[in-house]
Amino acid sequence: MSETVRLTTGQAVVRFLAAQFSERDGAEQRLIPGMWGIFGHGNVAGVGQALLQAAHTSDEHSGGLPYYLARNEQAMVHTSAAFAKMRDRLATFACTASTGPGSTNMITGAALATTNRLPVLLLPSDMFATRYPDPVLQQLEDTRGGDVTVNDAFRPVSKYFDRITRPEQLIPAALAAMRVLTDPAETGAVTLCLPQDVQAEAFDWPAGFFARRVWHVPRPAPEPAAIARAAEVLRTARRPLVVAGGGVVYSGAGEQLAELANATGVPVADTHAGKGALPADHPCAVGGIGSTGTAAANALAAEADVVLGIGTRYSDFTTASHTVFGNPDVTFVNLNVARLDAVKHSAVAVTADAREGLRALLAELDGWRVETSYRDHAGRLAAEWRRVTDECYSRGHGPLPAQTEVIGAVSEAAGERDVVINAAGSMPGDLQMLWRARDPKAYNVEYAYSCMGYEVAAGLGTKMAAADREVFVLVGDGSYLMLSSELVTMISEGIKVVIVLVQNHGFASIGSLSEELGSQRFGTAYRYRSGESGLLDGEALPVDLAANAASLGATVLRAGSVAELRDALAEARANSTTTVVHIDTDLFxxxxPGSGWWDVPVAEVSRMDSTAKAYETYAAHKQNQRHYL
Incomplete structure (x- = not known):
């Protein structure tokens, strides 16, 4: 009879996770180096007890797994996703939450992780499997079936979902979870629901379940025929353009991308996830592409006859809602580890790891190079945009500085390997156009789900993944108000992050978009409700977010100008604890200068002149929209 170990399901989860490792290119690391959590009645005596026992047991079979106390369940998923991003998806955290609202708070984080193709392991607690005490506190009663719980809402945002209603079900489910977490083409949020009674139930587990297990992360090689087809198309190109996405970064293929650019002279644009894959100061780098792309990248995209997309999902911001690639005869060649993305836009598809695919493609393109006139043309466009960027960084705008000047000051303060973090509002667009990333890990702007509240939590996860880098979180007042709780966690864990809190007393991005769409910035400013108009158009609210950050334990520096901001950033960088640098900026x-379009439908009929005029502009832009067939 094989050896068994008697443990509760919660104890088995902890011991199993502690023994999981990932490996790529011969380098191993803990796949799940710890667990985030907030305890409630649904997990405190199950997974919570298991973590306690592991922390106080020193023998080789204890299954030690460090526990980190979060202050918000959504935030701990964001922290885990940012950690995974920084670790090239080779490691992530597990997250445990109590039943009901504690667990459903993680759903937004799950959606962010899956949309961004980032691995996170979620362990939401669930209702009693035995159903003896039904309905229990925080239980949803559904007349359609007794097995429906609020955790079913995780299904559409999870790449793998299971509910463990018997202890022995954990064995195949846990192995399947690790498979998905380490699959570069299928990874995302993985959800294993753990009923609170099952967590505490004992079972005789086969000892082999807890053996050290190494999950090899594959690098799928391209089919030679696919590479030949791709090279054949590229050799016909007179105005080719590379679009580098996050797949280049996660594959560690920056060196191969630079070799391709050096050998062929093809200009390289990037997405948010791909920024830094080719350093901004490389002669072939032309910056971000799409709705918030640089004028250089978008001009080249408009005339490109062949587009080589590497590791990109082609979101609407990348394609400017299917308008940025203007050549009627444009052909796409897509290199992607996920076939879903490789075949987009009727492309010549190469389904492979980015590094391996680039190596094969470079060999097949040996001797081919773009014409000197085209390379020089791309270089002039890039140089002009560098001049525009310098102007945006030093506008001298007043009385309050422009947001672009704040970005410029942070850019000056950040070293080549330091990381900037953002996700929502008007800053992602400004950053995609202006930030000069020279390292593939220096830019973390979450713009797949663009989730307000990501920034502070992501700063924590990023610093945990790369303690040797300075981390600069750029966050607006809107996003800060939604989720700033992990400032307390940073203080508790002794983790230092620099947070630049930009306060403009409103939603700058949506306000600007609202005005552009004829809706007159309605409902986007933080104001008192006026007794005369009945609208939120009174005086500005006396909100002091710097004082709020100080109350949470952070060191706070207030900057009243760009010059003071530079001094504050230098001081914050030298500090050993988390520091919030606060500055007010001009909401307007x-x-x-933008050069891309984003498809946000405008009311087709309206009694308002502003909306009617906006619809005319919208209809004109729609004429340029197309399917790429």
Whole structure:
């Protein structure tokens, strides 16, 4: 008879996770180096007890797994996703939450992780499997079936979902979870629901379940025929353009991308996830592409006859809602580890790891190079945009500085390997156009789900993944108000992050978009409700977010100008504890000059002149929209 170990399901989860490792290119690391959690009645005596026992047991079979106390369940998923991003998806955290609202708070984080193709392991507690005490506290009663719980809402945002209603079900479910977490084409949020009674139930587990297990993360090689087809198309190109996405970064293929650019002279644009894959100062780098892309990248996209997309999902911001690639005869060649993305836009598809695919493609393109005139043309466009960026960084705008000047000051303060973090509002657009990333890990702007509240939590996860880098979180007042709780966690864990809190007393991005769409910035400013108009158009609210940050334990520096901001950033960088640098900026910009479009439908009929005029502009832009067939 094989050896068994008697443990509760919660104890088995902890011991199993502690023994999981990932490996790529011969380098191993803990796949799940710890667990985030907030305890409630649904997990405190199950997974919570298991973590306690592991922390106080020193023998080789204890299954030690460090526990980290979060202050918000959504935030701990964001922290885990940012950690996974920084670790090239080779490691992530597990997250445990109590039943009901504690667990459903993680759903937004799950959606962010899956949309961004980032691995996170979620362990939401669930209702009693035995159903003896039904309905229990925080239980949803559904007349359609007794097995429906609020955790079913995780299904559409999880790449793998299971509910463990018997202890022995954990064995195949846990192995399946690790498979998905380590699959570069299928990874995302993985959800294993743990009923609170099952967590505490004992079972005789086969000892082999807890053996040290190494999950090899594959690098799928391209089919030679696919590479030949791709090279054949590229050799016909007179105005080719590379679009580098996050797949280049996660694959560690930056060196191969640079070799391709050096050998062929093809200009390289990037997405948010791909920024830094080719350093911004490389002669072939032309910056971000799409709705908030640089004028250089978008001009080249408009005339490109062949687009080589590497590791990109082609979101609407990348394609400017299917308008940025203007050549009627444009052909796409897509290199992607996920076939879902490789075949987009009727492309010549190469389904493979980015590094391996680039190596094969470079060999097949040996001797081919773009014409000197085209390379020089791309270089002139890039140089002009560098001049525009310098202007945006030093506008001298007043009385309050422009947001672009704040970004410029942070850019000056950040070293080549330091990381900037953002996710929502007007800053992602400004950053995509203006930030000069010179390292593939220096830019973390979450713009797949663009989730307000990501920034502070992501700063924590990023610093945990790369303690040797300075981390600069750029966060607006809107996002800060939604989720700033992990400032307390940073203080508790002794983790230092620099947070630049930009306060403009409103939603700058949506306010600007609202005005553009004829809705007159309605409902986007933080104001008192007026007794005369009945609208939120009174005086500005006396909200002091710097004082709020100080109350949470952070060191706070207030900057009243760009010059003071530079001094504060230098001081914050030298500090050993988390520091919030607060500055007020002009709600109305000005921002960098845009050259892309985003499809946000405008009311087709309206009694308001502003909306009617906006619809005319919208209808004109729609004429340029197309399917890429």
């Amino acid at each position: 910009g000005p921002g960098p």
